[in-house]
Every structure is written in structure tokens, then in C-alpha cells.
Amino acid sequence: MSDTSVSPGLPPEGYSAWLADLKNRIHGAQQRATLAVNRELVLLYWHIGRDILGRQAEQGWGTKVIDRLARDLRAAFPDMKGFSPRNLKYMRAFAEAWPDAEFVQQAAAQLPWGHNLVLLGKLPGPETRRWYAAKAIEHNWSRNVLVMQIEARLLERTGQAVSNFDSRLPRAQSDLARESLKDPYRFDFLGLTVEAQERDIESALVRHVTDFLLELGAGFAFVGKQVLLDVGGDEFFIDLLFYHLKLRCYVVIELKAGKFKPEHLGQLSFYLTAVDAQLKHPQDGPTIGLLLCKSKNKVVAEYALRDSARPMGVAEYQPVEALPAELQASLPSIEQIERELAGESNPAA
Template structure:
């Protein structure tokens, strides 16, 4: 036990924090290095097996025997199963590189790679989800959730006037955050609900809400009050996007989009831009999330708006039949999570 009588130097607390930060950083670096080495090993095994299959016509029986013999030789390694050897060959075929593992793949934990191989339907999806998982440090469960909710297909699809109201680089970045539709299935709502009910549900599930909105969003407040010369106004939800350094006003409407909604959102964006925005911030943008919308009406409404805005729909229990069939039920989700459990000794630094 450390004695409390020790006369500690004045800067001891700062020194302790600095050393803790250094140790944590070294541990994370070591985890990433180990992970990269393991993925490189798996890549080389998969590449060699594919080569043997092509030259010598190896069948599944040979690979099963190989897995058994490798597991017997290295009993402390859990990643040499027949199933994992199949994933190793699938990884090499999917990313279609002959010699070295692609840099993006090398930075992914093995469980993430298997999830992408299982769920991605195209090379474009593999690249998009792999890049997003590395960039934002998604855990395997978050990655699985993003893929099951078709995040790639919805990202950047909401009708907006960003290209007219923002410079090209800002316009492209802002468009990326505007999904359509937003998937609020996690709220457990059904039937007709009021805006306040939807807002309350979103705030009670703020972690899931931020995850659905996308990386970079920080919550500022709900029903944020503004006094305009004695007139009271309340912004439904206010966020700040860290990476883009801009405020994001979100207005909620449970019914069908009406042109007057755009006028109100335009007013709120201008208000936040004037009152809260600082010189080093980028322009405030607005996103209106409504129950349903007519895209042509949206485009007319945004055409003359002076603020950068987008309009998106949301879903919770009103997905089209084809989309409902594509999404897994609870049993499928549990099975998928069990399937994605690590089958290797790899340290997954992002989990």
C-alpha cells in the first residue's frame, strides 16, 4: 500500500496523466500492429491455398485436413479453423490482390473483415464499409448494424440545395450527411405519432440517434430557445458536426412535406447562423426530416431558399415490403452476431 505521507512534487498529477496517455497510446499501437501482422498472415495463407487450388485442384477435403493439422501444430491459435481458412481465401478473392494485403484491409480487425465478406453484395459496398469502419473506428456490431440498415445506399441521397448555396467542397461534405430515408426503427414507434413524441423518442435513444445521423454529430440541445425582439422560437434539435465545424438544425415533421416547412427551416438556419455561428465555423445547414415527401415539391421549395437545406423522410415501421424482407428479424440478428464472434486470437482494438 502506498503511503499517503509521501511528499509529491507539485506537477505529479500532470506527470501521471502524461505517462498514462503514453502507455495507452503504446498499447493501442501494439494492438494495431498485432492485428496488421495477423491479417497479413491470413492473407498469405489464403493466397497460397488459392494458388494450390488452381494448380493442383485442391478440394474441400484437403483444406479440412490442412486446418486440422495446423490447429494441432498450433493449439494456442483459434484462427486456423476450416471456416477461417475459407474466409482467408474469400478475402483474397474479394479484394483481388495477388501479392500484398491492401492497406485498408490490413487495418481492419478479422471479425470486421468476415462481417463485410458476409454482408457486402458488391465490391463498392466492401470498399465503402471497410473505409468507413477504419475511419470512424466502428466496432463489429456497429458495422453490422450499418450494413443491415443499408447506410451506404441512404447516405447523401436527400434532396437539397447544397450545390447552389455552398461552395463545391462544402457542398459535397454537407450532402454526405443528408441520408434519405433516416431509419428510426430503433425507436419502437408505430402508427401516427406527434412531432413531440418522435422528438422525445429520439432523445431517449440519443446514442442510437447519433449513430443513425452518422459520424461527427454532437448533440447541442432540443427545443433550443431563441428570443427575437420578444418573439419566442424553438429549434427542435440542434447538433454540431465536429468534422465539418458547422451547426446542423434538424426540424421534425411526422406528416407529409409541405412547402411552408422549408420556409420555417430557412428561418431557423438563418437564426442559428446569426446568433451562434462564430467566424471559424462553416455555414449552418438545415435538415428537415418528415414522414413522407414528394421530391418534386421539395425541389421547388428549396429552389429559392437562401439557406443550405435538405429534406429527408424517415421510417420506423413503414418500410416498403421489399425493404422489410431485406432486413433481418431478431433471430437473424442474434445468429449474425454469433457468427461474427472472433474465431482468432486477434486483438480488436476498435471493439
């Protein structure tokens, strides 16, 4: 009988593929187990919070009952974390913020407890919390990313770019395209000043492409910068080219370091025509253009987009984070600084 065993140290044929499949199944089981544990924990916390609220309302129990409950629960479950007075108060606030059990089961319980505390602590009302909760679930945001998106006022900026999508794209695609754009875009992660030129900003965005993609939002895939288009023997270069996985179309982004001008759209429209002719797959949707400028007159942008045949949007970008008004007021003016410098250079003055 022939020996079909393999030499020592070498796996049998097909073993590597089988091992990879087993690893994927084990990882999947671990993730499902973690989600199940998290769901049960969040629901438990909600029920405890609801009980505290109910008993305090119906029986007049004061806040000291929470301290007593914390001691008793920790004594009964010494190996279980989460029963501090502070966390019990969070449970009560959580139940008060979400009285609807169905929403807690379907949405809030899909998020880790830390995410739910961020929603409670940083957002003012249920509708705003629902929006950010849905986005966190949809895009699988970490707690830090959730905090960053809230502090960057993502909700207020989403869908605010001036565009002609309603009249240039089918309804389903136009709604998604509009929600895929923001105004303004925050580029404070680049560390550039407001005087930065277009090519400097473009190069910095590519160097920080992970942060840039996070700011653009879910669905954008980076294709390249200064993408060459050969049109009739003449060469043209697109600042930044992306592909949107949900819209199934190319997205051309052009940067302008100054104020928006209507003639900017002519150049962008030309690029969209060229991309549709040279790069677009027959099953792709129409290429979309986004013009990013330092500032714009909204009415001028609306007028310029009205008669354009190509789907385009116009939005502003902020290369550095704006200072709060109260801090700006406390800063010296240029004239004051100049006077002080002049005084230092001439002590006898």
C-alpha cells in the same frame, strides 16, 4: 540540510500529471501493439488463403486438403487459434475477394479479422465492401456497429436527401454537407408507431440521443432541443439543434409528422437566419437546415428548394422498421380481424 521529502501517503508535486502522461503513453503503446498484431494476422491469413487458391488451381487439389491442412497446422501450433477448416475456408474466400495485395495491406489489414468476415459474408461485391471498410476505419466502428450499418443499408441512404447545397454552399462544403445527410432516416430504435406526433418523436430522440447520433452519422454534436430564439421580443423554438464538427457549422433539424409542404421551408429558413445572427461564430460556416418529414414528393421538394436562399435539405424518416413484403402479405387485413372479433363476441352467429 532541509528535508524536501513529502509526508507519507502524499505524492510529490507534479507526480499526478506525470502519472497521467505515463498512462496515456502506455495505452497508446498497447493500442499500437494490438494494431500491429492484427495487421500481421490479417496479412498472414490472406497469404494462406492465396496459397490455398493457387495450389488448388494449379495442382488440382480438392477441398479435402483444407481439412488435412487444418489438422497439421493445429498440431504444429497448438496454442494458436484460427486454423480450423472453417477459418481456412474463410482465408481462401478472403484472398479470392481481395486479389489486390496493396488494398489488403492498406485497408483490409487495418480491420480486425471479424470485421473482414462481416464484409465478406454480408456484402455482394468489392466496391460495396470497399465503401463499408473505409467507413469502418474512418469511424472506428465495432463489429456490431458495422453489422448494424450494413443491415440498415447505410450506403444506399447516404447522400440521398433532396437539397440545394450545390448552389448555396462552396463546392468543398456542399459535397461534404450532401454526404452528411441521408434519406430516409431510420428511427426504429425509438419504438414509436407511425402515428407518433412531432413532440413525441422529438422527446424520444433526445432520450435515445446516442442512437440518434449514430444514425445521423459522424460529426454531429447535440446542442439541445426546443432551443429558444428571441427575435424582436417574440419567442421561437428550434426542434433540435446540432453542431457539425467537420462542416464547422450549426445544423437545425425540424420534424414534421406529416407530408412535406413547401411552406415548411419558410419556417426553417427563418430559423437559419436567426441562428446565423445570434449563435454563429464568425469562423463558422453558414447554418444548414434539415427538414425531416414522414413522407415527401421529391419533385415538390426540389421545386421548393430551388429558390430558397438558405442551404437546406429535405428527407423522410421511418419511425418503425418496415415489414418485409412477404410478411406483410401473410398478415390479416383490418377487415379480417374485425370479422374474427365479431365472431368471437357472438358465438351463435
